[in-house]
Amino acid sequence: MVTTIEIKREMRNPSKVIVGDALRLLPDVLPVGRRVVAITDPNVDAIYGEVIRAHAGEVIVIPTGEENKTFATVEAIHRRLVEIGADRRTYIVGVGGGITTDVTGFAASTYLRGVEFGFVATSLLAQVDASVGGKNGVNVAGYKNMAGVFNQPDFVLCDTGVLATLPPREFRAGLAEMIKAGIIADPALFEIFESHSPEELLADTELLTGAITAAIKVKAAIVDADEREAGERRKLNLGHTVAHAIEKLSRRYNHGEAVGAGLVAIAGVSERLGLLATAECDRIVRAVEKAGLPTATEIPAAETARALTRDKKVEGDELWLVVVRAIGDVDVRRTPIGELAALL
Numbered sequence: 001m002v003t004t005i006e007i008k009r010e011m012r013n014p015s016k017v018i019v020g021d022a023l024r025l026l027p028d029v030l031p032v033g034r035r036v037v038a039i040t041d042p043n044v045d046a047i048y049g050e051v052i053r054a055h056a057g058e059v060i061v062i063p064t065g066e067e068n069k070t071f072a073t074v075e076a077i078h079r080r081l082v083e084i085g086a087d088r089r090t091y092i093v094g095v096g097g098g099i100t101t102d103v104t105g106f107a108a109s110t111y112l113r114g115v116e117f118g119f120v121a122t123s124l125l126a127q128v129d130a131s132v133g134g135k136n137g138v139n140v141a142g143y144k145n146m147a148g149v150f151n152q153p154d155f156v157l158c159d160t161g162v163l164a165t166l167p168p169r170e171f172r173a174g175l176a177e178m179i180k181a182g183i184i185a186d187p188a189l190f191e192i193f194e195s196h197s198p199e200e201l202l203a204d205t206e207l208l209t210g211a212i213t214a215a216i217k218v219k220a221a222i223v224d225a226d227e228r229e230a231g232e233r234r235k236l237n238l239g240h241t242v243a244h245a246i247e248k249l250s251r252r253y254n255h256g257e258a259v260g261a262g263l264v265a266i267a268g269v270s271e272r273l274g275l276l277a278t279a280e281c282d283r284i285v286r287a288v289e290k291a292g293l294p295t296a297t298e299i300p301a302a303e304t305a306r307a308l309t310r311d312k313k314v315e316g317d318e319l320w321l322v323v324v325r326a327i328g329d330v331d332v333r334r335t336p337i338g339e340l341a342a343l344l
């Protein structure tokens with residue numbers, strides 16, 4: 001059983017996100033009679049290499065880790081594509097977690113000024129967030145996602161079966177983005193994380209598939225309304241201003257863990273601003289905790305605040321801060337960095 005969620009694209013067919021036992025559909029979504037090049041990482045290749053090679057004539061393996069989400073990796077991909085004579089009809093498929101899909105989308109969008117591409121999202125985080133919505137890109141000088149494009153894939157396959165091989169820590173990281181989606185727009189989705197541990201979710205395919213679908217729908221609706229982040233899409237950055245500062249300051253946390261701590265921080269800020277009831281703030285803290293994610297870090301608030309002021313995405317002395325009014329209701333407001341720093 002699969003569920004398909006469509007997200008509109010300008011002048012093209014919609015991007016299709018397919019959730020469920022979706023991997024078997026790979027031959028159906030790939031174009032017929034065209035050369036297929038897959039891009040993956042060594043961990044995913046070790047487990048799914050055979051499936052990938054059954055559908056792709058060439059496989060490019062890129063190194064793992066945020067430190068390799070760079071132009072150097074994109075260049076290595078482009079060099080290989082040139083070497084093998086990839087042309088405009090070559091089809092690219094990224095198979096892996098969010099790092100692989102972010103890099104693949106950017107490499108495909110810039111090779112020969114853009115070739116067509118799709119994703120098989122293999123981490124929970126990639127399924128519910130990274131692979132969906134068309135933001136692709138790389139880090140520059142240690143700053144997250146400083147270069148990239150908006151360009152949605154033709155398809156995203158989100159196969160819940162592949163999550164069985166995902167390291168538990170990575171599974172929990174994905175839950176952070178799902179909790180985020182619940183807080184932004186879906187209280188019923190949020191409640192799933194109040195009442196189920198990561199182990200329970202992983203063991204209940206139906207519940208998990210439903211939750212993944214709900215999280216993708218939250219993102220899809222927002223991207224549909226504001227593909228290029230002129231307004232509404234900023235809501236998806238809930239918890240991320242602080243999360244990016246954490247990722248910059250410490251190697252200890254992966255993206256999802258930083259988002260967990262970032263959600264708790266921003267819930268606290270929202271409460272201090274008098275926007276969010278204490279009981280609702282506590283629910284957010286407990287859900288993050290139940291997902292096995294950090295609710296705080298050892299990084300002193302003053303250091304986080306300093307990192308915010310150095311954030312390259314800050315416009316002037318203000319940033320767009322996503323605050324929580326209730327579970328299922330967030331607001332975006334221009335906030336002076338000094339004010340946010342004081343509230344942290």
Ligand SMILES: NC(=O)c1ccc[n+]([C@@H]2O[C@H](COP(=O)([O-])OP(=O)(O)OC[C@H]3O[C@@H](n4cnc5c(N)ncnc54)[C@H](O)[C@@H]3O)[C@@H](O)[C@H]2O)c1
Nearest residue numbers: 043097098099100122123125126129130135162165166255
């Ligand atoms: N583009 C967007 O809109 C967007 C949104 C959210 C996050 N992101 C980006 O996504 C990245 C994080 O993604 P991630 O957490 O998936 O990281 P990741 O790609 O590093 O994957 C996590 C780890 O799991 C392994 N893995 C993946 N699937 C597996 C499977 N099925 N079985 C076994 N191992 C598997 C990977 O090899 C890796 O070691 C960050 O760079 C973040 O900025 C982008």
Ligand SMILES: [Zn+2]
Nearest residue numbers: 129177255259
């Ligand atoms: Zn994120």
